[in-house]
């Protein structure tokens with residue numbers, strides 16, 4: 001390997017020796033492609049013509065009124081595929097082609113990364129196999145169907161907690177077995193080096209666009225940027241271009257599930273401690289001995305007991321702070337944004353909306369808050385409607401019904 | 412780092428402690444002197460519970476195991492196939508912790524004079540603390556440790572802690588390992604080289620991969636640096652006496668057998684039904700017979716490696 005993939009004490013490449021040749025080759029291909037004009041031109045052509053970049057930065061009147069400052073939504077929900085995941089999958093699929101691989105394999109939680117990988121595979125003529133926890137197969141049916149429509153094979157993973165972490169284990173196993181012709185399209189900024197860096201690089205376009213757009217539309221840089229954190233790719237994507245701009249507050253929002261004082265949450269950075277799983281060292285929800293705990297979140301995409309190592313380092317350095325929103329708060333924000341703005345957010349992104357709404361009072365009127373709307377919520381309809389008991393739907397007027405926060409990080 | 416003994420062969424160090432893995436190396440040498448290959452069965456400690464697991468160990472030793480390999484149950488084992496994953500889950504369901512595993516190993520050592528190797532995932536070591544873990548492993552009589560998810564890139568902290576406590580670091584090599592990397596692995600590996608018969612995860616296989624002899628030829632070739640040769644023990648997929656014969660014929664110094672052992676434990680003592688005395692006795696018979704048959708396939712099958720060249724030079 002040419003780089004260590006360390007972020008302070010975090011990151012690294014903790015995999016079986018058997019995967020080292022593949023990761024070494026991947027690192028070399030990525031470093032080479034990064035500096036290759038032809039690769040970059042092809043990627044940027046596909047991102048604009050096929051996937052619809054740049055995505056808008058939308059000044060949200062309802063959120064601005066509700067929170068009491070200028071609030072913008074970065075509309076990754078409008079990206080082809082319905083979430084930020086496409087930025088990463090199309091780029092990794094191009095890398096796979098460059099490396100002569102014929103099959104893309106991927107884990108998926110919400111199914112968004114699986115869908116985005118399936119789309120990229122269909123576009124580039126690569127076979128696709130997606131591993132998805134059985135629990136997630138049940139709660140994200142529309143995405144299972146979409147993957148199949150794009151020609152991907154979806155493997156339901158029955159092992160362990162039957163969610164994202166087990167899907168990653170299973171994909172790692174399948175990769176080890178088929179390493180000569182499979183390319184593992186990792187879906188977030190976690191996993192062994194070089195994935196946390198590769199995925200961050202391919203997602204940083206979110207923040208680069210945001211910088212240009214917010215300067216043009218607000219005439220200044222944001223006061224703060226908020227994004228939900230599962231593995232952390234949409235957050236790292238919108239943070240990356242601002243990490244070296246210390247005036248811009250970076251705020252990640254983790255899933256508090258049933259509450260931080262219960263054991264049913266996925267707030268890894270808030271409640272976990274450093275450990276090693278899925279190829280890197282980062283914060284981890286684990287028991288005293290180091291057994292990985294099951295996470296819980298109403299949103300499958302945040303239901304993960306680990307988190308990307310760069311977030312761990314940003315947290316320890318105090319460069320980013322991490323808050324959380326409960327299932328109930330996210331659901332409430334989900335329903336609220338539908339009525340207030342005619343925008344159906346993903347349940348994942350609804351956590352960022354919920355935390356943004358709960359932050360009212362923290363900002364001056366001329367402060368600028370950017371919230372990353374990482375995906376759209378069509379995939380969540382059945383699951384969310386079942387959870388959203390009809391009489392908990394908020395009243396129709398905007399700005400009403402601020403949600404209860406069960407717990408909140410100090411601000 | 413283990414660059415502190417470049418000039419003296421194992422055994423001639425003046426330190427009070429044995430060289431890491433020395434007892435293990437001595438056992439392997441003695442097995443080879445009898446013209447046999449090493450047979451090393453694997454179990455997950457506490458599968459399906461600690462007591463039944465100890466009964467399994469007794470049966471493995473009775474069948475003729477030369478070295479024992481133990482897994483600590485872990486929640487997320489990506490290097491393992493379904494059989495060993497299920498064993499991990501059974502042990503975890505029985506509440507088995509790393510502390511239990513260390514006590515279990517000490518008891519194994521009281522009952523049997525057999526070297527012990529650990530195959531473990533790194534987080535269990537990290538959470539205990541590297542130094543504490545290695546000290547406790549040494550006290551429990553562990554000879555060597557293989558951390559399944561620690562490649563050369565990340566080895567230094569574990570290597571340092573293990574060396575301080577006389578525990579050898581076993582490393583993995585496969586058909587995919589480049590010549591350059593193989594040299595680095597040999598320089599830092601102790602006890603034996605865990606040679607993967609087939610690039611993949613643990614699990615039983617129909618046949619031994621045809622690429623095995625190519626790998627073993629490379630591994631058995633004299634180490635260009637002049638270090639003492641590391642025995643190559645072949646694992647992953649070895650599940651019948653015919654596999655053992657094939658591996659030995661391809662030039663193995665011995666074999667490691669996991670899933671085929673673990674499957675037999677699960678068949679006789681499945682999770683959910685109490686391991687009655689009858690079941691445990693049947694499991695023990697099955698394991699002892701199986702190990703005896705596997706061990707028999709190593710007998711008379713060991714071939715000494717090609718002679719090392721005479722112009723040994725010492726690492727600068």
Ligand SMILES: Cc1ncc(COP(=O)(O)O)c(C=O)c1O
Pocket residue numbers: 082083084109110111112113187188189228229230231232233234235300301302346348349374375376
């Ligand atoms: C819309 C959306 N947002 C966020 C996430 C969480 O992933 P990450 O934290 O990597 O952005 C997902 C994952 O599936 C998602 O679909």
